[in-house]
Amino acid sequence: xxxxxxxxxxxxxxxxxxxxxxxxxxxxxxxxxxxxxxxxxxxxxxxxxxxxxxxxxxxxxxxxxxxxxxxxxxxxxxxxxxxxxxxxxxxxxxxxxxxxxxxxxxxxxxxxxxxxxxxxxxxxxxxxxxxxxxxxxxxxxxxxxxxxxxxxxxxxxxxxxxxxxxxxxxxxxxxxxxxxxxxxxxxxxxxxxxxxxxxxxxxxxxxxxxxxxxxxxxxxxxxxxxxxxxxxxxxxxxxxxxxxxxxxxxxxxxxxxxxxxxxxxxxxxxxxxxxxxxxxxxxxxxxxxxxxxxx
Amino acid sequence: xxxxxxxxxxxxxxxxxxxxxxxxxxxxxxxxxxxxxxxxxxxxxxxxxxxxxxxxxxxxxxxxxxxxxxxxxxxxxxxxxxxxxxxxxxxxxxxxxxxxxxxxxxxxxxxxxxxxxxxxxxxxxxxxxxxxxxxxxxxxxxxxxxxxxxxxxxxxxxxxxxxxxxxxxxxxxxxxxxxxxxxxxxxxxxxxxxxxxxxxxxxxxxxxxxxxxxxxxxxxxxxxxxxxxxxxxxxxxxxxxxxxxxxxxxxxxxxx
Numbered sequence: 384x385x386x387x388x389x390x391x392x393x394x395x396x397x398x399x400x401x402x403x404x405x406x407x408x409x410x411x412x413x414x415x416x417x418x419x420x421x422x423x424x425x426x427x428x429x430x431x432x433x434x435x436x437x438x439x440x441x442x443x444x445x446x447x448x449x450x451x452x453x454x455x456x457x458x459x460x461x462x463x464x465x466x467x468x469x470x471x472x473x474x475x476x477x478x479x480x481x482x483x484x485x486x487x488x489x490x491x492x493x494x495x496x497x498x499x500x501x502x503x504x505x506x507x508x509x510x511x512x513x514x515x516x517x518x519x520x521x522x523x524x525x526x527x528x529x530x531x532x533x534x535x536x537x538x539x540x541x542x543x544x545x546x547x548x549x550x551x552x553x554x555x556x557x558x559x560x561x562x563x564x565x566x567x568x569x570x571x572x573x574x575x576x577x578x579x580x581x582x583x584x585x586x587x588x589x590x591x592x593x594x595x596x597x598x599x600x601x602x603x604x605x606x607x608x609x610x611x612x613x614x615x616x617x618x619x620x621x622x623x624x625x626x627x628x629x630x631x632x633x634x635x636x637x638x639x640x641x642x643x644x645x646x647x648x649x650x651x652x653x654x655x656x657x658x659x660x661x662x663x664x665x666x667x668x669x670x671x672x673x674x675x676x677x678x
Numbered sequence: 679x680x681x682x683x684x685x686x687x688x689x690x691x692x693x694x695x696x697x698x699x700x701x702x703x704x705x706x707x708x709x710x711x712x713x714x715x716x717x718x719x720x721x722x723x724x725x726x727x728x729x730x731x732x733x734x735x736x737x738x739x740x741x742x743x744x745x746x747x748x749x750x751x752x753x754x755x756x757x758x759x760x761x762x763x764x765x766x767x768x769x770x771x772x773x774x775x776x777x778x779x780x781x782x783x784x785x786x787x788x789x790x791x792x793x794x795x796x797x798x799x800x801x802x803x804x805x806x807x808x809x810x811x812x813x814x815x816x817x818x819x820x821x822x823x824x825x826x827x828x829x830x831x832x833x834x835x836x837x838x839x840x841x842x843x844x845x846x847x848x849x850x851x852x853x854x855x856x857x858x859x860x861x862x863x864x865x866x867x868x869x870x871x872x873x874x875x876x877x878x879x880x881x882x883x884x885x886x887x888x889x890x891x892x893x894x895x896x897x898x899x900x901x902x903x904x905x906x907x908x909x910x911x912x913x914x915x916x917x918x919x920x921x922x923x924x925x926x927x928x929x930x931x932x933x934x
Binding site: 458461499 | 679687704705712764765802805
């Protein structure tokens with residue numbers, strides 16, 4: 384196991400502890416033409432693996448803004464190992480973009496050569512922990528840098544799970560040296576779906592490993608028996624209780640790069656800037672409180 | 679206790695292949711039934727892949743309507759799941775599927791429109807690569823030129839079509855209902871060369887012999903041999919056009 388800290392991306396500007404925006408194709412034009420005052424952008428690695436226009440646009444964005452690469456397809460939880468071709472594509476993209484951060488998920492998406500197009504939950508077992516850590520070691524060593532691992536939203540748990548998800552995630556960070564991408568909306572969604580205490584989840588995470596926050600919208604789906612299942616669909620504004628949980632996370636961990644994600648029913652770019660401004664206000668307040676404590 | 683490999687194989691069957699019994703037995707029911715919980719993932723799987731196909735095949739969708747499109751896409755997805763998370767590579771078999779899809783039999787040109795859209799998507803997403811410099815080829819002496827074997831540029835696709843798919847595609851894209859109504863969708867076998875250029879997609883219709891000749895070049899048949907097989911004056915001119923338009927890839931660094 385590699386426990387020594389890995390260097391961050393060679394030659395890249397770090398991602399500031401400010402509010403950034405998840406860049407989607409629908410906003411390429413608005414960003415290229417308007418050069419908005421966003422602090423940084425995050426993109427899905429899988430959207431820029433080809434040639435042509437998309438990667439040229441990303442090159443152009445990268446010249447003016449810090450960029451974080453967020454992967455959705457490495458399937459770090461796969462028992463059969465990581466798809467080597469996919470890892471090489473991420474590596475080639477990272478070499479070109481020189482991102483300030485690379486992140487992926489505590490989940491799996493592929494089995495037997497079939498890609499299941501979602502971030503599937505893992506059984507919380509010692510065996511799965513070993514496998515995830517091995518795959519993260521491989522990814523970090525191939526990419527030559529530390530990556531951040533994001534807690535997923537989930538809609539089911541396994542009968543044979545023995546560890547709480549927060550302990551599993553903390554153990555992954557301790558064993559691989561990876562950082563944690565704390566998705567506040569995902570904690571809220573999963574806690575609501577499984578009856579967990581979201582604040583206890585935050586308390587269990589190692590503050591030093593937290594490298595980024597994600598904020599996004601979700602939907603509450605009412606089932607026939609009146610029970611509610613929350614679905615992490617990134618199709619609306621950040622919900623009020625998620626903002627409250629974010630404040631609690633800032634109070635525990637301090638300011639970290641914070642991303643606004645919106646992937647479905649995508650609004651005008653200005654709406655995302657508004658969400659980022661709200662996050663920035665909370666980040667500034669957290670910094671202010673920290674300085675007041677120190678004084 | 680199932681191993682992780684067993685869990686993942688069971689879930690893949692439950693999500694992609696509608697064989698869910700084993701996966702359901704592994705899920706904590708807890709208020710909401712196991713089937714309801716698993717179906718969240720199956721729905722995401724299906725809707726993500728149908729959306730990926732919509733992205734590649736917008737003209738097909740406009741020709742048949744959203745509902746019909748989904749009715750074709752879902753059985754296609756069930757039969758041909760994706761192999762990787764790089765979904766730009768997903769959906770290449772959809773034209774072949776549509777050609778055999780009985781409800782689409784009244785639209786015999788539909789599969790050709792899909793072939794065109796796949797070629798366009800592949801060209802648009804192809805890796806960047808330097809084009810063969812025509813001057814470098816011109817510097818070779820005649821014997822060396824005859825021996826040269828070329829490769830197509832990654833952003834070029836050559837497809838054989840039975841119907842006037844490009845005219846249909848343009849009319850659909852431009853929402854030109856008059857042009858669409860005036861089209862004569864009778865068989866008209868030809869080739870279409872699709873190329874990503876800096877200003878967008880280029881399309882070049884090739885008559886059958888021109889397409890056959892181009893296909894030979896793209897397969898790496900030596901220039902001398904290809905020109906011998908196609909003796910007309912139009913073929914050296916077509917070769918010159920391909921070279922001038924950057925339709926061949928520069929040799930790999932290592933073989934220079």
